[in-house]
Amino acid sequence: MQADWxxxxxxxxxxxxxxxxxxxxxDDAAQLLPIARNESTGTGEFIGRTVATLFFENSTRTRLSFTMAARRIGADVLDLNASTSSTAKGETLLDTALNIQAMGVDAMIMRCTASGGPQLVSQHARVPIINAGDGKHEHPTQALLDALTLCQHFQKKTLEGLTIAIVGDIASSRVARSNAFSLTTLGADVVFVGPPSLVPPEMESLVESDRDGVGTIRIAHDLDAVLQDIDAIMMLRVQFERHGGEGIDERYSQQFGLSTARADRLPDGVPVLHPGPINRGIELDPEVADGNRSLVLDQVTCGVAVRMAVLQGLLRGQSS
Structure with a gap:
């Protein structure tokens, strides 16, 4: 068990x-939501500080959200273009990060294909390292923004008493893992839903459920059977690039996609989340993604606020 971040x-x-x-x-992120919504100006607290973004996998929301968050608190952003960097010549991830640190940056935000990359760099770095997604391991700020979105929606500080379904490609999903940790710690019960090929049985023992106040994890292979028992549903993208389509066929959408008809069977008030990008028509029908239940764009806004709060906390800690 690692120490608190x-x-x-x-x-x-x-x-x-x-x-x-x-x-x-x-709580800190919630206070920053007006800035994330562009309803008030940024803090400017970190003018003269620089954060570097090192993304070795494609990203739209996470990368731009971190860039916006850094600028909202006054920091400059140094962006590494991995496709034109020296990593294409064989430079290692660690050498790249340490060279960028030597330029005088104050924090580094990293996304990489290999699990454990940010952890490796953190063992050698003198500045804060933020994991923006490492392989199938974790994506902590995505889970934090999902938690903030749910807390704002339900107007709660914790998620005790709620059951959250996470549906789809659990095996490939760093988002599912990070959400399992955060949602259960906040008291929610989590149901992982998908075909056996995409929901490994070991996910059920991902958290220590015997801790006081910690929610549970269970696995289900029938989405329709859980619809009436959940308080929120999070759909995950099928990550074709991570398993070459193995275990995926034309029946997947019929059995595990959130169609309009299936969404209509959800209890009133059950929101729909998705970390993006959405495979429309596969895990989520367009009418559901754009409908009244959808919190997808709220998640994006909450992402800016969460990443502002993370950067503030780490940069303040570095200054103290």
Whole structure:
């Protein structure tokens, strides 16, 4: 079990984070929502500081959200273009990161294909490292923004008493893993739903469910059977690039996609989330993605606020 993120000087994952540290971060992020919504101006607290974004996998929301978050708090952003960097010549991830650190940056935000990349760099770095997604391991800020979205929707500081279904390609999903840690720590019960080929049985024992106040995890292979028992549903993209389509066929959408007809069977008030990008017509019908239940764009806005809060916390800690 790792220490709370705000004690390590990095944000590498959410496994082992305490409820109090998650609530504190979400409270900070909630206070920043007016800035994220462009309803008030940024803080300007970190003018003269620079954060670097090192993305070795494609990204739209996470990369731009971190860039916006950094600028909203006054920081400059140094962006590495991985396709034209020296990594294409064989330079290692660690050498790249240490060279960028030597340029005088104050924090580095990293996404990489290999699990454990940000953790490796953090062992050698003198500045905060933020994991923006590493392989199939974790994506902590996505889970934090999902938690903030749900807390705002239900007007709660925790998620006790709620059951959240996470549906789809659980095996490939760092989002599912990070959400399992954060949602259960905040008291929610999580149901992983998908075909056996995409929901490994070991996911059920991902968290220590015997801790006081921690929610449980269970696995289901029939989406229709859980619809009436959930308070929110999160659909995940089928990550074709990670398994070459193995285990996926034309029946997937019929059995595990959230069609308009299936969404109509959800209890009133059950919101729909998706971390993006959406494979429309596969895991989510366009009418559902754009409908009244959808919190997809709220998630994007909450992402800016969460990433502002993370950057503030780590940069303030670096200054103290």
């Amino acid at each position: 705000n004690q390590t000087g990095h944000l590498l994952g959410l496994e082992g984070c305490s409820r109090s540290s998650l609530i504190s971060l979400l």
